[in-house]
Amino acid sequence: MDLADVSRIGVVGAGTMGHGIAINFALAGYPTLISDQNDGILAESKARIQAALDLFVEEGLISRRRADEAVSLITGTTLEDLAGQCDFITEAIVDRSSDKRALFNRLDELCPPQTIFASNTSSLVLSDFGSDVKRQDKIVLTHYFAPPHIVPGVEVAKGPGTSDETYELTCDLMAAARKVPIRLKMERPGYLLNTVQRALGQAATDLWAEGMASAEDIELGIITTFGFRMPHEGPMKHYDLAGLWRWPEDVRGSWASANEQMKQRLANGRPWFIDPERFDEALDARDREYARRLKALYWTDTLD
Numbered sequence: 220m221d222l223a224d225v226s227r228i229g230v231v232g233a234g235t236m237g238h239g240i241a242i243n244f245a246l247a248g249y250p251t252l253i254s255d256q257n258d259g260i261l262a263e264s265k266a267r268i269q270a271a272l273d274l275f276v277e278e279g280l281i282s283r284r285r286a287d288e289a290v291s292l293i294t295g296t297t298l299e300d301l302a303g304q305c306d307f308i309t310e311a312i313v314d315r316s317s318d319k320r321a322l323f324n325r326l327d328e329l330c331p332p333q334t335i336f337a338s339n340t341s342s343l344v345l346s347d348f349g350s351d352v353k354r355q356d357k358i359v360l361t362h363y364f365a366p367p368h369i370v371p372g373v374e375v376a377k378g379p380g381t382s383d384e385t386y387e388l389t390c391d392l393m394a395a396a397r398k399v400p401i402r403l404k405m406e407r408p409g410y411l412l413n414t415v416q417r418a419l420g421q422a423a424t425d426l427w428a429e430g431m432a433s434a435e436d437i438e439l440g441i442i443t444t445f446g447f448r449m450p451h452e453g454p455m456k457h458y459d460l461a462g463l464w465r466w467p468e469d470v471r472g473s474w475a476s477a478n479e480q481m482k483q484r485l486a487n488g489r490p491w492f493i494d495p496e497r498f499d500e501a502l503d504a505r506d507r508e509y510a511r512r513l514k515a516l517y518w519t520d521t522l523d
């Protein structure tokens with residue numbers, strides 16, 4: 220199946236994540252069916268969808284006409300109806316392995332053989348709850364970040380049997396729905412970004428528990444320092460721009476984390492993202508972007 224063959228999307232679980240995932244697909248023009256455990260939840264979900272799209276209109280992201288069009292493309296229905304009609308189905312139900320297993324197995328029975336199943340799980344792995352599914356080549360992870368209709372990045376990961384065709388189609392579909400696919404090379408609980416985010420959260424709450432700073436100051440510190448830089452660079456590009464790769468060998472050696480690859484890279488003095496010959500240019504581009512953000516967020520002086 221190619222991207223062009225995907226004509227209708229299904230979303231199972233219409234809660235915090237499901238309603239936003241449906242919005243993405245509808246804004247990209249896909250007729251989208253959603254199902255949940257009962258009609259009351261679906262009615263609540265429709266109200267959340269309407270409110271989210273109203274906000275987009277108020278904030279100038281889309282016209283009222285496009286919002287109305289998106290709402291009209293999203294239909295609440297039963298699992299059986301959805302399964303019979305959709306080419307790509309995303310589950311966003313409760314994060315419990317037994318429930319996801321039962322759902323994937325039921326979809327496997329109900330859906331035509333070409334239908335692809337995606338999971339939005341944060342902490343479970345396809346190799347576990349997806350293990351009974353017969354179409355192993357057509358199950359995939361698409362991990363969105365809340366609120367999923369706003370945050371651009373989506374992690375895409377394979378299970379043990381996921382085909383390249385399914386994986387590439389999924390990345391293309393994310394891009395078609397104006398998401399940024401983050402291509403993971405393996406599955407693991409927490410995947411890539413929650414693992415990184417959790418390490419930060421763990422350090423912050425441990426230091427708060429030790430009494431190092433108040434919760435307010437920890438938040439303020441993160442937001443006004445490396446959080447301020449984050450829209451321009453993540454931690455690895457930051458190492459490059461901080462010039463770690465050109466520090467004296469003994470100094471950069473003591474900075475290295477325990478893993479061998481990082482030690483090697485520092486020993487070789489190799490940055491990830493920048494051309495060592497054009498380091499000054501990279502710093503200039505960085506500073507210009509920081510200055511713009513400073514002006515937008517914190518600068519109170521006026522020109523005189």
Ligand SMILES: NC(=O)c1ccc[n+]([C@@H]2O[C@H](COP(=O)([O-])OP(=O)(O)OC[C@H]3O[C@@H](n4cnc5c(N)ncnc54)[C@H](O)[C@@H]3O)[C@@H](O)[C@H]2O)c1
Nearest residue numbers: 232233234235236255256311312313314339340341363365
């Ligand atoms: N909330 C987040 O920030 C976040 C972020 C990324 C991923 N996720 C993942 O998304 C999934 C959903 O999380 P959520 O926060 O949207 O949960 P939620 O509780 O807001 O919504 C889950 C919805 O699924 C429905 N549901 C539960 N079991 C069902 C079943 N068997 N069949 C049909 N519908 C069922 C519930 O009625 C509910 O409406 C989880 O796997 C979670 O790990 C959540």
